[in-house]
Amino acid sequence: MKKFLQLLAIITFIAILTACGSDSDNTVAESNEDATNSSKTEGETSSDGGETFTVGATQILEHPSLDKAYEGFQAAIKDAGLNVEYDFKSAQNDQNNVKTISDSFVADGVDLIFANSTPSALGALQATSDIPIVFTSVSDAVEAKLVPSMDQAGENITGNVDLHPDAISETVKFIDQYFPDSKVGMVYNAGEQNSVTQVDEVKKAAEDTSLEIVERTVANTAEVQQSVTTLVGEADVIYIITDNTVVSALDSVVGVANDQDIPLIVGEPDSLAKGGFATFGIDYYTLGYRTGEMAADILSGEKKVSEIPPEFPPEIKLFINKDAAEEQGIEWNSDWDESVVEAEK
Structure with a gap:
């Protein structure tokens, strides 16, 4: 009987060790998974290892000229080799929506705002002085008080006007x-x-x-x-x-x-x-493309917004x-x- 009890004690001890080892393995696995998930949220990277940026894109409404400018903008970003995710919102020609959209971009902490039209640019500038803004399809950026002059960008805003002086x-x-x-x-x-x-x-x-x-x-x-x-x-x-x-x-x-x-x-x-x-x-695709080039320089850190003066379209x-x-x-x-x-x- 004594030997039986000794044998039973040995078996129980081995079972306890096995269970502890299993729990330890599970704890390590869970810890590794948590670390992996944590690293994903601490600085997003794309599948090719490059940094991913978020651009809030907005326009007062959707019509061919503005749509082509947005297409050109995206093409320039792609040609620059940047990884960008777009959050596009149209205001549907409603000024109340302009403010809501701009505020949402700020709340989401986008890396840059592409404002496609004068109302969209004004809404973005009223919403933030920190996030870079590039505008296009704006007729008179100075009169609209988006920039001090056509030779000088604002603190966080620059872009291209669509109205040639002539x-x-x-x-x-x-x-x-x-x-x-x-x-x-x-x-x-x-x-x-x-x-x-x-x-x-x-x-x-x-x-x-x-x-x-x-x-x-x-x-x-x-x-x-x-x-x-x-x-x-x-x-x-x-x-x-x-x-x-x-x-x-x-x-x-x-x-x-x-x-x-x-x-x-x-x-x-x-x-x-x-x-x-x-x-x-003018060609709005080309106008949007040039604005995209400006945005690429800003996102990549090659230039600050203040170093990029606003521009007129090259020709009509x-x-x-x-x-x-x-x-x-x-x-x-x-x-x-x-x-x-x-x-x-």
Whole structure:
């Protein structure tokens, strides 16, 4: 019996050792797993070992020009070899959404904000003075108080404007040359600072011409068609600047221009492709690409925001939609032959 009890004690002792060894192994495994998970949250890296950045991207609404600028921006980031995750949000042309989006980017601690339009850039700048901001598709960055001047970036903001200094003056000269003594109808959202600035520039450029400016203002896209319709019988030419609200409802403007044989001058090539007759414009993809290059320099640490002054688009040129000229009853001029571009079908 005594031997049996001794044998039982030995077996029990061995079982206890085995159990302790198993618990120890499990504890080490759990500890290693916790360490691994901890290292993942302490500084994100991509699958290729490079640092991953988060960019908050926002625009006032979605339409072709802004969309192309965003595509160009992303392409430049990719070409720079950076690993970037995008958090894209459209404000759907609602100023309340602009603030909400900007605040959410700050709360999430994004590494950089890409602000695609004047309202988006203003919202981002009001939300943060710490996170770098690069803007594009802004008509007048100085007037909007985004930057001190076109030679100097803000403390945490820089970017590219979409309005070439000569675009409006060249457009007004074009109208005065080929449609002299015309009343030029303009429809715009007076709540958009970039639009007010452009209309003021049009008025100034028209002072020494034969043209007269006729204005209509809207608050949203639903009002665009009615406002354009009120120009029928009063305006000889319609000139739509790069106003986000009106451009997003451009089909209704084109419809009136075509039905009433009114030449439709627009502010950028994408509106031309939608049915505008003529524009002195830029390429928004190229504009966005240049903004992406600026962002890449900032994210990589090669340059500080303050070291990158804002920029104008490099050049503008005349674009003509010949199909729209026919639709709007415009007599063709051979001067325009070299400026014809293919419109959307």
